Amino acid sequence: MENKPKAEKPMEISPAAKKMVSSKLPQHRVKLFNHLYADKGPENVLNSSSIHPAIVKLGAQYANGTIVGSNARCIAFMEGIKKVIGDFNTPSEKEFGRGLEAILHSCDNYLQQCRPSSVSIKKALEFIKWQIRQLPANQSDAESKEHLLESVDTYVRDQIETAAQAISIFVQEKISNRDVILTFGCSSLICHIIEEAQKRNVDFSVVVVDSRPHHEGQEMLRRLVALKIHCTLVLINAIGFVMPGVTKVLLGANALLANGYVRSRAGTAQVALVAKSYNVPVLVCCETHKFSEHAQTDAFVYNEIGLCTQSNFHTPRPQETLTEYLDFPKKIEA
Numbered sequence: 001m002e003n004k005p006k007a008e009k010p011m012e013i014s015p016a017a018k019k020m021v022s023s024k025l026p027q028h029r030v031k032l033f034n035h036l037y038a039d040k041g042p043e044n045v046l047n048s049s050s051i052h053p054a055i056v057k058l059g060a061q062y063a064n065g066t067i068v069g070s071n072a073r074c075i076a077f078m079e080g081i082k083k084v085i086g087d088f089n090t091p092s093e094k095e096f097g098r099g100l101e102a103i104l105h106s107c108d109n110y111l112q113q114c115r116p117s118s119v120s121i122k123k124a125l126e127f128i129k130w131q132i133r134q135l136p137a138n139q140s141d142a143e144s145k146e147h148l149l150e151s152v153d154t155y156v157r158d159q160i161e162t163a164a165q166a167i168s169i170f171v172q173e174k175i176s177n178r179d180v181i182l183t184f185g186c187s188s189l190i191c192h193i194i195e196e197a198q199k200r201n202v203d204f205s206v207v208v209v210d211s212r213p214h215h216e217g218q219e220m221l222r223r224l225v226a227l228k229i230h231c232t233l234v235l236i237n238a239i240g241f242v243m244p245g246v247t248k249v250l251l252g253a254n255a256l257l258a259n260g261y262v263r264s265r266a267g268t269a270q271v272a273l274v275a276k277s278y279n280v281p282v283l284v285c286c287e288t289h290k291f292s293e294h295a296q297t298d299a300f301v302y303n304e305i306g307l308c309t310q311s312n313f314h315t316p317r318p319q320e321t322l323t324e325y326l327d328f329p330k331k332i333e334a
Helices: 015-024 031-036 043-047 053-063 070-087 096-114 119-133 141-172 188-199 216-226 236-245 268-277
Strands: 179-184 204-210 231-235 248-252 282-285
Touching: 053 070, 053 096, 070 096, 070 119, 070 141, 070 188, 096 119, 096 141, 119 141, 141 188, 141 282, 179 188, 179 236, 179 268, 188 216, 188 248, 188 282, 204 216, 204 236, 216 231, 231 236, 236 268, 248 268, 268 282
Parallel strands: 179 204, 179 248, 204 231, 248 282
Antiparallel strands: none
């Protein structure tokens, strides 16, 4: 009786090995966007003593999308810088200002590798460096730290919080009863404006436009529903259907360029063009700390390359299901 040869079992590969192999595979790149791809820095950057743990944590939050939005990223950046300043010890061979600037430079390089910095973060970093250069040479380290920490708090209060209130006061004059306001994505400034309009007991409704890859409009909808504001959620391919019933469009901005162009999330230009075709006024709300001296006429000169992964396609989980949004019987009147 012949013995049949045993079939060889396929070699099992551990998940860690698969991840290592996949990370070494060349990624597909589009030649048109070659200048936008950024190679990752050395892996031992996390072990550098010049990077504060708060900045390492902040970079991870930037990379995985835990902190999004220009204002939110700027505020989180300033909070991280406050921890860096508080824990900084002047090296024996350097002055306080020069040593701190070197640390900030390393932190900025690390954050750039996690995600390209927005205009608001660049402006905040420039402000901190300017404050460091203005420090008197005969001032003690403790006094210098106290002055810098106060300057950071003042910057956040004046450039973000007070600016939002000033913009909201101006926009309130444009919002009246029976208005249907359309907004795109999630903007903390637009949410603040709408909240202030509700406090004035203005009778209005909101249309929130959502789109891939991050579905930020769902977060905007949650915030407005929590404020008991009548809302309608539509995808970006349906704005042509709802635009005839819209009276105003409010959009947030990531930056306002020197040539008057606005930089914002992907899809903003499409919303503005559809509104223009229906003769609907478009108001772009942007704080002065987002003003940039750069000029740009298209999205190819400078942009942010996203990873085309399954995580970009949002799948709602049961605990993320919206509730109470059906309690508002009003509908948009065309």
